[in-house]
Amino acid sequence: MTPANPGARRLVRPTTTVLTRRGLLGGAAGLLALSACGNEATKPSTKTASSLKPDGDLNLFTYADYVPKKVLSGFEETYGVKVNQTYFSTGEEMIAKLVAKQPFDIAFAPSERIHRMVQAGLLQRVDHDAMKNYDEVLPAFHTPPYNPGDDAANKEIAPYVGAPYATGGVGLAWRKDRVTKMTGSFNDLWDATEADGHIYLWDDLVITMQMTLVHLGIKPSEATQDDLDQAAESIRGIRAKLGGFSGVDTQMIQNGQAWLTPAYAGDMFLVLSSVSDPDNWGFQMNKESALFNADNMVVPATSEHPGTALTFIDYILRPDVMKKVVNYIGYPIPTTTGMATYQKLTQAYPWLAFDDALFEQPDQWITPIPDDEFAMWQKAWAKAKLD
Amino acid sequence: MSARTLPWRLAALPGTAWLVLLYVVPLGLLVAAAFSQPDIVGHPVFGAWTRSNFDAVFSSMYGRVLWRTLWVSALTSVACLIVGYCVAYTISTYGGRFKTLLVAAVLLPWLVDYLIRIYAWLQLLSDDGPFVRLAHQLNVLPEHTSLLGTQTAVIIGLVYNFLPFAVLPIFTALEGIDRSQIEAARDLFATPSGAFRFVVLPATLAGCVSAFMIVFLLTFGDFATAQVLGGPGQIMLGQVIQDEFTGVGLLPAGAATTCQVLVVVILLLGGLSWASSRLERRFGS
Numbered sequence: 221m222t223p224a225n226p227g228a229r230r231l232v233r234p235t236t237t238v239l240t241r242r243g244l245l246g247g248a249a250g251l252l253a254l255s256a257c258g259n260e261a262t263k264p265s266t267k268t269a270s271s272l273k274p275d276g277d278l279n280l281f282t283y284a285d286y287v288p289k290k291v292l293s294g295f296e297e298t299y300g301v302k303v304n305q306t307y308f309s310t311g312e313e314m315i316a317k318l319v320a321k322q323p324f325d326i327a328f329a330p331s332e333r334i335h336r337m338v339q340a341g342l343l344q345r346v347d348h349d350a351m352k353n354y355d356e357v358l359p360a361f362h363t364p365p366y367n368p369g370d371d372a373a374n375k376e377i378a379p380y381v382g383a384p385y386a387t388g389g390v391g392l393a394w395r396k397d398r399v400t401k402m403t404g405s406f407n408d409l410w411d412a413t414e415a416d417g418h419i420y421l422w423d424d425l426v427i428t429m430q431m432t433l434v435h436l437g438i439k440p441s442e443a444t445q446d447d448l449d450q451a452a453e454s455i456r457g458i459r460a461k462l463g464g465f466s467g468v469d470t471q472m473i474q475n476g477q478a479w480l481t482p483a484y485a486g487d488m489f490l491v492l493s494s495v496s497d498p499d500n501w502g503f504q505m506n507k508e509s510a511l512f513n514a515d516n517m518v519v520p521a522t523s524e525h526p527g528t529a530l531t532f533i534d535y536i537l538r539p540d541v542m543k544k545v546v547n548y549i550g551y552p553i554p555t556t557t558g559m560a561t562y563q564k565l566t567q568a569y570p571w572l573a574f575d576d577a578l579f580e581q582p583d584q585w586i587t588p589i590p591d592d593e594f595a596m597w598q599k600a601w602a603k604a605k606l607d
Numbered sequence: 608m609s610a611r612t613l614p615w616r617l618a619a620l621p622g623t624a625w626l627v628l629l630y631v632v633p634l635g636l637l638v639a640a641a642f643s644q645p646d647i648v649g650h651p652v653f654g655a656w657t658r659s660n661f662d663a664v665f666s667s668m669y670g671r672v673l674w675r676t677l678w679v680s681a682l683t684s685v686a687c688l689i690v691g692y693c694v695a696y697t698i699s700t701y702g703g704r705f706k707t708l709l710v711a712a713v714l715l716p717w718l719v720d721y722l723i724r725i726y727a728w729l730q731l732l733s734d735d736g737p738f739v740r741l742a743h744q745l746n747v748l749p750e751h752t753s754l755l756g757t758q759t760a761v762i763i764g765l766v767y768n769f770l771p772f773a774v775l776p777i778f779t780a781l782e783g784i785d786r787s788q789i790e791a792a793r794d795l796f797a798t799p800s801g802a803f804r805f806v807v808l809p810a811t812l813a814g815c816v817s818a819f820m821i822v823f824l825l826t827f828g829d830f831a832t833a834q835v836l837g838g839p840g841q842i843m844l845g846q847v848i849q850d851e852f853t854g855v856g857l858l859p860a861g862a863a864t865t866c867q868v869l870v871v872v873i874l875l876l877g878g879l880s881w882a883s884s885r886l887e888r889r890f891g892s
Contacts, residue, residue: 607671
């Protein structure tokens with residue numbers, strides 16, 4: 221076809237590249253090929269941190285302000301190494317960076333995710349026999365009880381858990397001037413009428429859904445689709461009474477907005493130590509479950525200084541160091557010295573103390589969500605949260 | 608390719624490479640993740656393709672969240688536009704030699720971390736905070752009624768945070784007005800409001816569209832404000848994505864929802880850009 225104005229053809233630059241379908245598909249294929257480069261089959265790592273000799277500076281991957289500065293500087297002075305801290309704010313963020321093969325020497329891994337992390341090959345084994353202070357760890361944690369009802373999983377993770385760190389139980393905190401009828405059960409969240417508009421649930425799938433399931437008398441480890449739907453409905457049932465879904469912190473307690481809310485016992489201790497009216501706050505562990513979960517010192521598979529990492533874990537377990545750690549973070553740590561220090565620390569608030577024997581009961585622990593059920597839990601959680 | 612244009616084309620290479628590496632490739636990975644199955648820790652397994660991540664995106668629950676997010680973004684943008692126009696007009700007209708200083712003052716809160724500013728509003732809007740106490744005393748807010756956890760609280764927080772993004776483009780548009788046009792209007796017996804209506808406002812409409820667009824897009828992707836200041840009925844799309852990425856840990860689901868946001872944003876951006884260029888052509892000097 222002859223153009224109406226032949227001269228106009230010259231206005232089109234001869235070098236202009238036209239995006240063709242083939243080009244587009246080629247580009248897309250390139251991107252997909254690039255994305256596929258990141259995939260590797262995963263299996264538990266066979267590496268082992270077994271030397272108690274520092275072999276370089278320590279790259280510590282931790283929550284902010286989670287290990288006392290004095291303890292870190294003590295480690296630096298004692299072993300002549302430097303501690304480089306990198307902070308994360310959620311377990312998911314921590315896992316994402318380990319998946320990206322960041323070379324951290326120590327990370328703090330939540331109990332309900334360790335099995336997955338082990339199976340994904342993110343952690344390396346730790347030789348507990350090489351440590352001088354491992355006997356400090358309570359016997360119940362030599363094979364950690366983090367996978368209730370799944371002994372095989374507990375045995376599988378045992379060599380990968382360097383040592384337990386802060387261990388928390390989830391209870392309920394309430395303002396005594398607003399809420400008067402508490403019964404020592406998670407049912408109080410659903411039954412309390414005095415706190416309408418000021419009940420805050422945690423914006424946390426694992427804890428809030430499991431709290432709801434135990435409230436309904438359902439074992440989280442055995443929850444079916446129907447059970448999860450029931451739990452979602454149960455949460456929806458009290459939406460009108462909720463002030464909101466808050467972060468897993470004490471912000472809403474400290475500003476007085478929450479009158480009834482889940483809280484970690486350790487966090488409550490810190491809150492009561494800082495608020496002007498500590499007597500106005502009550503806290504209860506609940507008869508259904510303590511919903512324990514623990515952070516653990518682990519050595520990532522990508523660690524470049526496993527000797528320093530093992531030395532650090534052993535150093536934290538040292539009784540004098542452990543005492544400083546528990547006094548600082550206000551959480552129990554399941555070691556002999558850690559528990560003794562915690563009991564002493566909470567003397568003023570006896571309801572924050574609990575019997576160590578509870579650790580050994582599987583029902584008292586948060587249950588890790590099985591891999592093949594995760595999407596099901598996520599959908600139920602979305603139903604519960606979104607209106 | 609002529610020898611004359613070759614150097615210019617080569618000069619464009621670093622910028623192009625930058626864009627491809629840091630924008631096109633991540634975008635492609637995001638789309639690939641949206642169609643991937645999650646692995647054991649919730650990360651995408653590229654190569655194991657599925658469309659199931661989009662099931663939730665097209666559910667009625669997500670639809671309601673999307674609608675709410677659009678609504679809150681629109682309200683915030685309109686509020687920012689009104690307040691921002693007043694602030695920009697005042698600075699431009701009466702700022703004199705302090706104009707730069709006053710514009711800097713508008714930006715001053717941005718020197719403080721975003722989250723800290725939201726947490727400051729958490730204290731201000733809580734039941735024991737000054738706003739609620741004053742509102743109760745003035746009977747503006749019924750006794751035992753909270754402000755925190757309401758849509759009003761979310762919009763207050765969003766307007767506060769994104770107001771500077773409305774002020775700046777409007778201020779720039781106001782500064783670009785040829786003052787002789789206003790004088791001419793007044794010489795032709797236009798009242799001050801008439802001069803504003805027929806000269807100033809049309810000349811700044813494109814700036815207003817830019818301001819609306821920037822605030823809208825920022826609000827649409829925001830998650831922290833509704834998370835901290837909102838209640839269970841104020842969940843926005845940004846929160847859902849944040850939850851999927853960092854809370855629940857299902858990256859492919861988060862990627863699918865992000866793609867949804869991307870499509871909505873592209874459509875909005877296209878519409879608003881079109882409106883902006885039309886206004887520019889119609890009223891631009």
